[in-house]
Amino acid sequence: MIQQPTLDFLSELVENNNRDWFMANKGRYEAARENVVALTDELLKLMHKIDPALSPDLEGKKCVMRIYRDIRFSKDKTPYKTNFGISLPTTGTKLGGAEYYLHIQPGKLFIAGGYWMPEATHLKAIRQEIDYNAHDLKAIIDEPEFVKLFGDFRDGEKLKTVPRDYAPDNExxxxxxxxxxxxxxxxxxxxxxSPKAAETIAELCSKIYPLNVFLRNAIA
Structure with a gap:
């Protein structure tokens, strides 16, 4: 579970997003990160039973993303993220592809899954899989509990025009x-x-699992 001091640190970081404050509170950051890593390790034990594609080499400390922002090309020059992001990739130990993602930020917590902004070759393969086997995907995303938990899958970010190679009247x-x-x-x-936080998250990931399988099969 995530402890209140971890959330308190993140809340205060929003108002004090500068190096001096961060360095003065480095011990709090390290304790918060350890808390997040511990939750991730607990979650991984459950997730290996849900999704066999998760690498046995994954460790909590490798899955928790850096808090330091890349500000080189950003107008926002604040140096630190105000959240902890946890990525559980399903294609080895590197990010990219179908994954599970946990976002820890006070008042803005969420669990997500799927494939965010696939590269061109993967996007083409996924669209082809949808074109050939849409009934398989719709069986997943239109299942009532899936819709209740995650909303309408079709409401995601879309092209404004019809993708190349497909007809506007494609069903x-x-x-x-x-x-x-x-x-x-x-x-x-x-x-x-909650002491059952890992179990709650794992249960939600189990509902995402069929979608990740569909996406992995598409790019295999």
Missing amino acids: NIELLKLKSFIVLHNLTDKEIK
Whole structure:
């Protein structure tokens, strides 16, 4: 579970996003990160039973993303992220491809999964898989509990025009226009602080698992 001091640190970082404050509170950051890593390790134990594609080499400390922002090409020059991001990739130990993602930020917590903004070759392969086997994808995303947890999959970020090689009257054109193939479920601070937080997150990931399988098969 995530402890209140971890959330307190992130909340205060929003108002003090500068190097002097961060360095003065480096011990708090390190304790918060250790808390997040511990939750991730607990979650991984459950996730290996849900998704066999998760690498046995994954460790919590490798899955927790850096808090330092890359500000080289950003107008926002604040040096630190105000959240902890945890990525569980399903294609080895590197980011990219179908994955599970946990976002820890006070009042803005969520669990997500799928494939965000696939590279061109993967995007083409996923669209082809949808065109050939849309019934398989729709069986996943139109299942009532899936819709209740994650909303309408078709509402994701889309092209404004019809993708190349597909006709406007294709019955699955709204799925084919998608640029990302992700789902998201918001969590409460209470849920993430519960002793059963890892179990709650793993259960949600189990509902995302069939979508990730579909996406992995498409790019295999």
